[in-house]
Amino acid sequence: MALQRLLLKKAFGEAKPKSLCCFFSTAPPSLPAFDYEPKPYNGPRADEVFQKRKQFLGPSLFHFYQKPLNIVEGKMQYLYDENGRRYLDAFAGIVTVSAGHCHPDVLNAIFEQSKLLQHATTIYLHHAIADFAEALASKFPGNLKVVYFVNSGSEANELAMLMARLYTGNLEMISLRNGYHGGSSNTMSLTALNTWKYPIPQGEIHHAVNPDPYRGVFGSDAKSYAKDVQDHIDFGTAGKVAGFISETIQGVGGAVELAPGYLKLVYDIVRKAGGVCIADEVQTGFGRTGTHYWGFETQGVIPDIVTMAKGIGNGLPLGAVVTTPEIASVLAQKTQFNTYGGNPVCSAGGLAVLRVIDKEKRQVHSADVGSHLLARLRDLQQRYEIIGDVRGRGLMVGVELVTDRNEKTPAKAETAMLFEKLRELGVLVGKGGLHGNVFRIKPPLCFTKDDADFLVDALDYSMSKL
Template sequence: MEGVDGGEEGVADAEGDEGLGDLVGDEARLANTGEKDGARGGEEENDVTFPKMPPFDFSPPPYNGPTVDEIMAKRKAYLSPSLFHLYKKPLNVVDGKRQYLFDDEGRRYLDGFGGIATVGCGHCHPDVVEAIVNQTKRLQHSTVLYLNSAIADFAEALASKLPSDLNVVLFTNSGTEANELALMMAKLYTGSHDIISLRNGYHGNAAGTMGATGQSVWKYNVVQSGTHHALNPDPYRGVFGSDGEKYAKDVQDLIEYGTSGNVAAFVSETIQGVGGIVELAPGYLPPVYSSIKKAGGLCIADEVQAGFARTGSHFWSFEAQGVTPDIVTMAKGIGNGIPLGAVVTTPEIAKVLTRRNYFNTFGGNPVCTAAGLAVLRVIEKENLQENAHVVGSYLKDRLTALKNKYEIIGDVRGRGFMLGVELVTDRQQKTPAKAETAHVLDQMKELGVLIGRGGIYSNVFRITPPLCFTKEDADFLVDAMDYSVSKT
């Protein structure tokens, strides 16, 4: 269910895209097929460097599969009509290696989206692949009713990454499942039913998580009761700017005016992914957690997108706010693309599930948990958290320099490899530049750079690459954005 959370990107807007496509098409193909080598230093045009893709020593095998048209025909015939593709010309990705993807023609793309903040170690990392293959050869699936070391070993390793009291792990198959389970556990534990979440937040598209999600584009017209959405502590668009404590008072007001005085839980991302890479205002979570505790509730940290070292400064994004949650939910980066999620909580809270039978057939599957353990080891072995911090900071600095160059860039935000660039047609009014965002996104693809798009107005670039991204990759991404924006 988490797989569609890039949906606000939709199909790129068509108007005005033809001109730049003609301008960059031939040069872009040269730039990323290796006929032009080097990380940067392309020809200057109006003080803009033509982007040059860094060299990479890998060529995928020839592709002999169905064509784009054949795949699109099957999608239309057999898959949900709610599916969409991101670009004007659909991209058929057939191979991946580290921070790069390859299409059916063998063309290389720099992956600045990471499968929606999912690929942390890099595409097809040999250690992760080996763990998956070895476990698959021995035992693909049995049931948690039998013993198997894979699930226990990963649970132990995962718990070691969290505060000491958070040491009980419940495995799921996705972030939506993890958040659904966390919300249910909070209600059972507290005996209350009111949930407080944030406007602009995203937590999934099942019954409970859809209620907690704070964007109408993700909410179908079904019953969603018991959730109260607090003011979003958005430093760029929020009413109180970066004053976290003022936003926190709204949560206390919701408790006093909208509930019985007791709540089940407060759930939030520390950096909103689907919402457009919005990092919560400094100092927000400590007073909010205090208010929730006084109201008898639990605090749930949604780390589905920002966890597993993605923010660089910390392994978990909630750590940047100096708080300790009662429950942590996670998915995406946990398995580098394998369908896997988890809820981690305290022994006391976990006991609520013993009141009845709780069971998840695939939660804790040996192949998935073997992959998860391999991911943790790769992050440590290759020092990917430090890389996310160093290269991510460098990338943010370069993007900030672009903001100073172009009026259309209203904000650059985030940390590590979870960065957002918001486009506006008027900096004072902060008028969303939706069409321009779609245009630049499409043209960056033509130049060989893939990034995401989000925010409630669909005007924010989501930059969430694999954690093995290099400074040369960062330069290429920014040069591609520079070139594309200059032609807008």
């Protein structure tokens, strides 16, 4: 496809002919070459696995695709099904795989530690958790120097809420509509809408208007959105608040980047009301945005508490909370303990992930490849009316589909059709947004420009067939 584009450029110059999308879409694109042969698979087939899931696992467990995929192997940015077919993983297991599937450095660290000591709680000393905490703390600005290890993003956000309430002596929390912070009862209450999770009684939780530049009521006007937070404090919390929590780019919400300058305004408001500011970096952290290592840095702020999970462990059950010594001192008045948090195997694996990101310059890589991907998607947007918005940073990208650009009517059915078509072509993306009409493109950080071209060409081909 790259050669095809070069020939077109020579033939037509910089201007693109109106029929260009049809020219690109005459044949389905092919996956980039990849020097790896998956191992023969002789295990249970998809139908058998699916029946077992339905019989023995909770009925709330959902799956992608009309015919669920039986994924049996992964290597870097690719996954393989039971028949050995290769797929481009543009979703990274819900943004969990950062270094790449089965990265040898991460695997080696896990294997070597597992052979020595698989588990020892923090009531004993072990260097792995201390080494990992030191390396992680070095990645943060300001006075964010104290690390707590947990097992998931939900648990990290639970702990952050506890810290905020204990430190301030207040109960009221403010979060954003359309945000997502976990699957526990407390973290589900931080989400204002019941589209994804259950309607949990919200108590002392207040939900501010979402500062969404594309769909938000105030467009990109950060001041108007921030005033809504002030109103919640003035009229809903009697002037006192424990904390404010938000993602910098909403993940499940559809890769929504907050209005520019929003967090700086809100952090000032919340701190004046005695509250602390929590940044949920579960999906945006570890260089994924390209321009910065942490998502909150894109808004020019330093939070009081930062939560993270998913990409921190490349698939290991691992999460963390980083805060200041002042806030940490409050927890020291009682016992704060996690049996598995920071166990030797997860700590060794997490440290290996940090080192891979640094050694392979994944942040710079994300910026470079992400810019290329966004440019190609925006070019596609010029040729297909169904693409209402292309947004994101680095390798955290959203493509929102609409049936009417002026009304921004969600293209729900079309999104579902294209989702299946992309899978047929060998591309696995995520879906999100309030209406399920946003493609979430958040691949492993080893994703290449050739992969980006294949993804866009596959989307081009699929849209031409709608």
